[in-house]
Amino acid sequence: MAAKALSPYISPRALAPTTTNNSTPPEDPAPPAHPSPPASFRGAGSQSDDIPSSSYTPPSDQYEFSDDPYDAKLKFVTCVSVPDPAPPRVSFSFPVPRISFGKGALSPAANAKLRSCDVFIGFHGQNLNLVRFCKWLKSELELQGIACFVADRARYSDGQSHEIADRVIRSVTFGIVVVTSSSFMNTLSLEEIRFFAQKKNLVPLFFDTGPAEVTGLLNSDTTDKECREAIDGLIKCHEFKLEANEGNWRSCIGRAAGMLRAKLGRTSVVEKDVEAFEEIPFPRNRYFIGRERELTEIENALFGSGDCFEQDYTTSIKGEASGQSEGLADEESETTTTRGGRFISLDVGKCKEPKLEAWVEPVLGRNSLKRLKYKKSKSGSYRGLGSSVVCLNGIPGIGKTELALEFAYRYSQRYKMVLWVGGEARYFRQNILNLSLNLGLDVSADAEKERGRIRSFEEQEFEAFKRVKRELFRDMPYLLIIDNLETEKEWWEGKDLHDLIPRNTGGSHVIITTRLPKIMNFDLIQIPPLPLSDAMILMKGRKKRDYPAQELEVLRKFDEKLGRLSYGMWIIGSLLSELAISPSALFEAVDQVALDGSSSNTSYVSLSDDQFCKNNPFLVKVLFFCFNILEQTSVRRNLMASKMLLVGAWFAPAPISVSLLTSAAKSMPASGNQLNWTKLFGFSCCLAPKTWKSEEDSAVLLVKLGLARTANRQPGYWIQFDPITRLFARRKDGSLAAKATVQGLRKFGNPVLNSDHLWSCAFLVFGFKSEPPLVQLKAIDMVLFIKKTALPLAIRAFTTFSRCNSALELLKVCTNVLEEVEKSFVSQIQDWCHGSLCWKKSLNPGSQRVDEHVWQDVTLLKATLLETRAKLLLRGGHFDSGEELCRTCISIRTVMLGHNNALTLAAQETLAKLVRMRSKI
Incomplete structure (x- = not known):
């Protein structure tokens, strides 16, 4: 009875009989005998994804499951509710025995970490979209400075995992329970709802259900007392009115984050200063027609079936073992890839303070995983469920961009942000780096360093690209649309598309529109021509006029003559809408x-x-x-x-x-x-x-x-x-x-x-x-173009986006062009002198005259380019080349402007810095 006074209710898992002998104090139950995690999972330098994070940490790549049943290190569990364990476990309100992790006990710092979580997010279910939603919610809260612990405790297979979750639940300030239709069939979810409701810190979030549906369960005769108490607690706490459905994920998560941020007093946390921009570059096409089959196929490819088991989101590349991607962001991943189930572990060796993550996922056996791995698409091919990259393939003008645009508008609420980049070869790399402005990332090049190691240009470009990639492909879901990808190889340096898109894209999805018949080993969706019925609607135009049978036959001719290209049919519809002309007359005119x-x-x-x-x-x-x-x-x-x-x-x-x-x-x-x-x-x-x-x-x-x-x-x-x-x-x-x-x-x-x-x-x-x-361009026009356009463009590309080699290449080309202009001036002067010495009368004396002011502008601009190149080479450690260019610049300015001119002195200062830095190597 004394024990019951400590808690408003007893957990269904507290099965220990109550002793009547008050002379002997009750002892803490012995911890359940579960195997400790293998040492490889807990080694120094590893970072598990299974421990609650009490502060926002850099994003980590996802893990991949192994389906090898013969791996001795694996422990397999089934994806069903965990039955009552044999060892008794007590309610959250009772003191919990301290259970050591592996061979050592929790350090005081780790205990402080566990107690510092602000929010517990509990859910139950194997719906892929539910798991995706909860991970997004956790990432968004952490972005607001709110430490979170996310768990489906029904999937925990060992007592240590339950132990950590219990400690967090007792200590958090708020408890979010993501309520689904399956939550009421799970005793652990009911326990979470009742516990947080009695502490008056419950924040219910209804996912694909609502209060009305939940209240209806009270009328059922099969509803037990615990379930009724949980439902009553949900109804009383529904003041927040957080309800998530397929069309408002982003809005719901935003409201939840804003509400918790205000209640926790995190008003000092300022969001990233992101440049204002429109996510989707074009307005929605109000006249979009057809393509429902293709839209459904894209949705199934990216989101899978909502009723299937959760599994790895990634489809492995053919001929390669499952594991981390060879892309840029994965080469220095801060996480550990395991070949089996995920264990709660604590890593305090790698970071200054222990990083705790909350995510425990079971592993499906080989047979069950293979049964769920593939699904036959409507086109007859087998497509992986939960694929993260989809390629829309088709001939030019067939409607790939329109299809991607419609998908972006329909499903934008399922993503944190929609990012649209052009895939044209010359601009693709810059377009990817431009995303840093939208994501609030700093990808600028290193400043001049008098001390410390100077990174090469390749390292700086690598790091800039990796920052964008690391932000894109984590638990925070983004939709990246690459429109009109022209080639798998990057135009500037010939890098592979693997360097941008890893095999594991986290919570993000990628849609690529392309004419290429194959892109790596990504899923391809072939875009066929529109059916004739949809094509006829498209060609009738925005005004949708009714035409007689003879004119409809002419529209069918247009469809055939245009090769059934949606682009051509859209233009025909636009002409019929804007011109006072019939289809037959238009056909005659065009023909x-x-x-x-x-x-x-x-x-x-x-x-x-x-x-x-x-x-x-x-x-x-x-x-x-x-x-x-x-x-x-x-x-x-x-x-x-x-x-x-x-x-x-x-x-x-x-x-x-x-x-x-x-x-x-x-x-x-x-x-x-x-x-x-x-x-x-x-x-x-x-x-x-x-x-x-x-x-x-x-x-x-x-x-x-x-x-x-x-x-x-x-x-x-x-x-x-x-x-x-x-x-x-x-x-x-x-x-x-x-x-x-x-x-x-x-x-x-x-x-x-x-x-x-x-x-x-x-x-x-x-x-x-x-x-x-x-x-x-003429000489004067070339000077103006380089001064006003090329030079600022190169400096911004280098400093803002770390496009070091591209910027230096542009400046080098500009220098070569000015040298050619100088040679042409010298040639004209020589021709003029030769003509005068030979007493040859020029037919057009004005054509041989060289403008001295233009020549001076060309020479001084060349010196500016040389100095700029030297300063940029200094940032990459190319001291010898920079020194040579700077000396040439000083020679030009000394002759043209004088030794004591401010520009000459500035170039000498740059030279001194280059010499000083070279001497330190």
Whole structure:
């Protein structure tokens, strides 16, 4: 009776009989005899994922299960509720005997760690989505500075695990119980609810159920007393109204974190200063049609079946053993990969203070795991349940991007954040590093170090990439969409896609859209053409007009002629919505467009892109028709939209602000070979009556015709051109539009907002690798371009994103170009002197005159580039090369500016630092 007075209730697991002899004090029950964890699991330097974390720690990679039943180190348990253990266990409210971990007892620091947990998160069930949700909740709370312990205690197989969980439950400030329909069939979950409810610190979170459904259990005759007490406690504590369903995971977790943060007084914890941005780059397509089968297949591939057992989220790469990925983030993983079940362990040897994690997961046997490992998809192939990476494969224009966009909007609540990056080869690496701005990460290069080891450029780039990768692929779930991946090899350094995407992506999912028939060993979902019924709806346009049978037959012709490409059908629907024209008249007009060699310039496109155009001649005719329609926009023949189309093809494949697009379009001369469509075809196909006045209206027109899409960027209005639109525009007009793009960016380019487009201009002006430059600039224009565009771009790439080698390569190319300009000046002077000595009269004396001011600007800019390169080489430990460049810079400035000039003295100071650092090696 004395014992009962200490606790409001007795745990169902407290089965020890009560003694009536008061003369003998009761002794603590002996600890259950369970095998200690193997030494390999508890060794110094290892970090288990099974101990409660009392502070936010760097994210760790996931573990992989082993299904080898013959491994002597493994202990197998079944994925069912744990039966009452033979040794008696007492209620949370009773003193609990201290059980040592392995061979040694808990240290005082470890006990302090256990007592410092703020929140216990309890759940029960084998639903993959439930486990994913609980891990996300734990990560989000830790991000807010709240120490958490997460456990499904029904899956614990040893007394030590139960012991740790009991200690945490008794000491936490709040107890979150994730309530599911299976919670009421588990005595441990009921025990958690009753205990926290009686302590008045229960925070119930209903997952795929609700208070009404739970209350209905009270009317059941089979509900026992303990279950009724638990339900009563849930109803009384439902003031927080936390209910999670498939459409509000993110909102629910955000509310829970905010509420607990306020109650715990963690207002001093400030969230990361993340640059404001729109997660999904484009608005949702209100006219999206079909693809339900593909969406379901993606969902099943990523989330699996909600009723199947929890298992490893990762599909192993063929021919490789299960284990850690060879990717960047995994090479220095702070966790330990086990080949069996997970044991509660305590690691105090590696870190300054013990790190405790709460996650105990059982291992399925070989047969049970293999039965659940694969599921046959609708396409007939077997796809792994819970796969983390899915590739959408299909020909250009089939609708891969639209499908990924629709999935992102439908399932965005299941992710902490949706991250969208372009997969084009030249920009892919920078696009990945740009995620650091969205995630609030610092990936800047090392500053100058007078002491300590200076890391090489390769190490700094490796570390920057690893930071982004480590943040992406942990328990916090992100959806990473790589759109239009062009190659598995990175363009700059030829690194493999393995370096970005590990075999184990944690809670994150990756969707890749690509034309490539195979990407590593990831699951492929082939995107077929739209069924004819959906295609007909798409071609009827936004206004969905009703057409007679003859016109519907013409729409079927469009479907056939366009190769059933969704992109082409969308343009047809846009034309029918914006033009006063019938399908038959439109078909006649498009069919009469002549395709000759003079209208296409194939020198600016790749062989594969040129072959695509040859295979789809009718689509090219449709695009020619659209282009000429733009030139007939209004009575005043406003050609701004057509110019925007031509220059937009030479920008980077990223959103473009209308102001920047307008700046480039105004730099382009007007085309003189416009066609009179009304005279040519004998009918009127004009746009709906409207006066297009502003530049934004011209951009809106491109969107209305289906050639571009609106982007979610601020400030102002932003659009992005479809890859096929860009391909057509490059074939239509090359050099003039490319040069106008460079000139427009030089006048308006912002290194922060338009870094991708600045890189595209650098490729146009300098070439790079085996590609020759496409734009030739005069000497004065080249000086301005390097000073205003290339130099700031290189410095920002180096300092902000640790793109050390790429930045130095750009600066080196700029230096070489200026040296060529200097040689041309010298050659002109020599030619002029030779002509005067021989008494030869020049036909155009002005053409031989060299502007001394321009020559001086070229030489001084070259010195600036040399000094900048020397300073950057200093950060990577390349002292000899930096010293050589700096001495050349000093020589130039001494001659041009004088020995005591401020710029000369600054270069001498840089040289002194290089010499001093080299002497310390």
